[in-house]
Amino acid sequence: MKKILVTGGCGFIGANLLPMLLDREYEVRVLDSLILGSRDYIKGLDVEFVQGDIRDAGDAARAVRGVDTVIHLAAFGSVVASVEDPKTNFDMNPGGTLNMLQASVEAGVEQFVFSSTGGALIGNAEPPVNEQSLPKPISPYGAGKLACEGYLNAFAGSYGLRTKIMRFANVYGPYSGHKLGAVTAFIKAVHANEPIVLFGDGSASRDFLYTDDLCRGITGVAEADLAPATVLHLASGNETTVLELARLVAATGGRPDHEIVLRDARPGEVQRNFAAFDLARETIGFNPSTGLEEGLARTWDWFREHVL
Template identity: 40%
Template sequence: MKIVITGGAGFIGGNLAHFLAQRPEVAEVRVVDDLSTGSKDNLAGLDADFTEGSVLDGALLDRVFAGADTIVHLAALPSVPRSVRDPLASHHANATGTLRVLEAARRAGGAQVIAASSSSVYGGNPRLPKHEGLRPLPLSPYAVSKLAAEAYLGAYHHCYGLPVLPFRFFNVYGPGQPAGHAYAAVVPAWISEVTAGRPVPVHGDGHQTRDFTYVGTVCRVLTRAALRRVVSAEPVNLAYGTRTSLLELAAELEAVLGTPVDLRHGPPRPGDVRHSHADNARLRSLFPEVEPVPLREGLRRTAEWLRHPAPRPGGA
């Protein structure tokens, strides 16, 4: 089996590449990444065919996708705040990039396309937990670009018979996730600040909730989806129905790190969703064998990696 990962030098992609390389069913792992947010260090020690380039380059995709059985499309320009500052860049990378991938997959003979969407598409819809039948109410350009991407997947399945599977990721965290940049995710950013003895910035009152999902759990689901060739034109939440406030996250980090977390509250950010909590019934029905890594254990593994970064992501 030959599998291509777009964005495969990124945080999730690097972890997934190592997961797939350990499976005897996978004969070849190919990675395409423009390295705008990823790093080849995430592929260290891995026998993978790496191509540097953009998913907007159709000729490059044709070369990389040739003979592939499955494409796991993770290439994207992440971050809600980034999209608020530059909405066109998010649209080109996330919406147009997905369209380019789908066209190349179709030209390659109909390879399966598993793609990352986002819980941010639920946006302002107040219903909890978030189930896939809810009306999306995106609040940011990033969320709009991800909703467009998953809509394209559904359209290509219905119009061309392309086997697709869009996943809505919920606050994925874990080893390999960088901390030291303006758009860093909350878990690595907070661990980095606490271990450096600095106060932790909180956008808002801290009662906003997230459904944190460990990267190793995500990789297990993605690996099974590829090996079993699971197909669904409808999106699937990839989270396990946990609901943790940022104040609760701070308490968990205090327990893991053994040091107080000094929270400094500031104004909420434009485009941020207040609450995120997944209904996981569809996920459980498709992947009943996958058990998620609990939050405290995931935080412990993440903190250990940030203290002593390994040559490769440690998403197990």
């Protein structure tokens, strides 16, 4: 049985990923500071829990001991918060990632799989973007993820660590009650009968990927034999404007005419983004199959049961 450490395993993506890893018979350890995620999300799962901070050398060393693979999800994940506080973002994301990489090399970890981002890292480019697109991040969050990718490449080159880089689209699904992104905000607004707030004129677009599809992609990346520091976009390949998303969420909640209001666009957020996933399809057979309406219906059901 192989042993995997999932950093940030009590967060949104971690909580969706852990059951899939257990189904595949991995022994799983989680490192999480619980600053954003929740232990309730992983209640009843047969995982070892280590409470600690990815920025702390002692916590990192404790967490990687005896582990074959690190799936590194822990991060400060908000574009808007990174614009307000770029220094904390830097300490958490490039700083925390460098610390986890060093601990992994020292402990003889075989591979290190990293959760990067598509849209925020590449910035305002003509979509669909792919692994050949030139990264020009316009937010500290995007810049920090690009720096992390640089370190993943450097640790493969300098220390022979088998690193892999996944660039996620905008992920949505169960266990996202604490998130600040559009799907969570829109579901909460519709349920509370408050207007859905869009920043900008509603034409900004994103690539929304359902968690089950993403997590199948993560396990595929972890298990694939890839060249060191391979970068793969895990995305739906579909472009959806935030106005379309707002209408879909309202319809899912049974209020198709729900009020939508517009506010000024926020700095640091890209205008259009969606990504092609051909390389992931070719290398790991990535094939996202959950349509947006179906995924939103499942997400709404989870919120109704656990949050609303």
